[in-house]
Amino acid sequence: MASELLYQIALSRIPQIGVVNARRLIAYTSSAEAIFKARSSELQKIPHIGPVLAQAVTQQHVLQEAASILDACLKANIQVLFYTDKVYPDRLKQIYDAPLVLYFSGSVDLNQERFLAVVGTRKATDYGKRTTQNLVAQSVGSQALFISGLAYGIDIEVHRTCMQYQIPNIAVLAGGFNHIYPAKHKQYLEALVAHGGIISEHPLHQKSDPRFFPLRNRIIAGMSDATVVVEAAEKGGALITADYANNYHREVFAIPGNLDKMFSAGCNRLIQKNKAVIYTDFDALCQQMNWVHEGQQLKPTKGLNWSRLTESETEIMALLVQNGEMNLDTIAWKLQKKVTDLAITLLNLEFQGLIKALPGYAYRLKN
Missing domain, CATH: 1.10.150.20 (5' to 3' exonuclease, C-terminal subdomain)
Known part of the structure; x- marks a missing residue:
């Protein structure tokens, strides 16, 4: 090995x-x-x-x-994860430009049930910080793991608030572990490793570089079921993360802000262009994502005549019977098929009343 x-x-x-x-x-x-x-x-x-x-x-x-x-x-004591490894993040395997290798130090399962990215401007306002704190606080008991980029502003507010409430969270770096940027945030590494983790696609000695930040953002979006943009100007890294999430068929949420505030312009524009769902509170996000409580498992469809299904329909139905609910990218990855090739089959299964489409590009068997 x-x-x-x-x-x-x-x-x-x-x-x-x-x-x-x-x-x-x-x-x-x-x-x-x-x-x-x-x-x-x-x-x-x-x-x-x-x-x-x-x-x-x-x-x-x-x-x-x-x-x-x-x-x-x-x-x-840094783990090196190759993309074929079982412990490599499954969500990340689904994206076409996933890193071959990840360097990881932490205490969490990178394939646990719920990952939520929260990103925003480095120049966070009091409104942005307060909204971020409320978002994280409302998530207590939801079993969501937060992921962000350890940057100034919204990112570090996510990590600090998670630590306050002992919520697992992961920081994705734009350089190697030996070159934390900003250096001021080295103070959080021990707590991050103990209650979450830090990840980079770069070896330990690699210094941060401006060209690495968009690449870092693709990992944040690719590892998450959904991305919440708290504050963003009309251009910036948070909107790049939102673009990646949309391209990866992941849900995007944006927190609306005052029309005369520069760092609300990006969020308002995402909502206006239907590139993000408006974020109001964490419960509404959970409903949109169909995040149910533990133990609420869906029952397989009874009396299903499997012989009437096509080969493609049978493959999809078998996955849903086994897993209860799956998003489109996971189905495509499991079956090793393109999302576009699955769209018609999924639609046919919906018309037959066998499956139900859910928010967040997810599907489950119809009761």
Whole structure:
């Protein structure tokens, strides 16, 4: 396993390959190690892998770099998660540009039931801070895990309030663990690891860089069932996170604000353009997301004539019988099918009265 992990890290450090081609290489070989030990002529037979990419894999310096990264992680007790690992976030596996490798330190299950991203401007107003505090406080007992970016403003207000109420929360970094940005927020790392976690797609030694912040935002959106934008100007990182969430078919909420306030303009615009549901309170969010209390499981449809279903319909129905409720991206990932290919089948099942569409692009068996 240590040997394979070394090659997995090395694969993630080849910029010419990228995540899509890396997945393609893994699919056509048996492992990351097999990729590095294959001949260039063998790799070139894989679709879209030409001589340039095949040559990139032979670079020995990436293996040396990977060995250094792995050694640093072992000494710092940092987990290295490859995208095929069971503990790698399932929600993140569903997005097309998911990181190959994540570096994680924490105490929470990255695949637990409810993940909620809360983001906003670095220049938070008193209204934004107060609204964030109320949102987190109202979530007590909901079993929601919060995720944000450890930045100034709304982000750090999320993390601080979660710590106050002992609610698990995760911070996603825009650099390596050894280069926390802003440095002032290093003081929260111990509490984050104890009651949640910190995640980065960058090795420990990597310094934060402006180009990494949008990439960080895609992880925040990709790991979450929904994203709440508290305050945002007409441009900024919070709106980038909202765009990612919309592109990933995740629900987006926005907190409305005064029309004459600069940091309400972005939220109001999201609502105006139907890119976000208006956020009023946490209970309403739970209803929109169909987040029910523990123990309220849906019963399988009785008397269902399975022989009348098509192959695609049978696959979907079997998943819903087993899991009770699933969102569209999870169904697509489980069945290894495109969302667009599933749309017609899901619609047909709705017309037959067998399933019910729910907010947040989710589906369940109809009672």
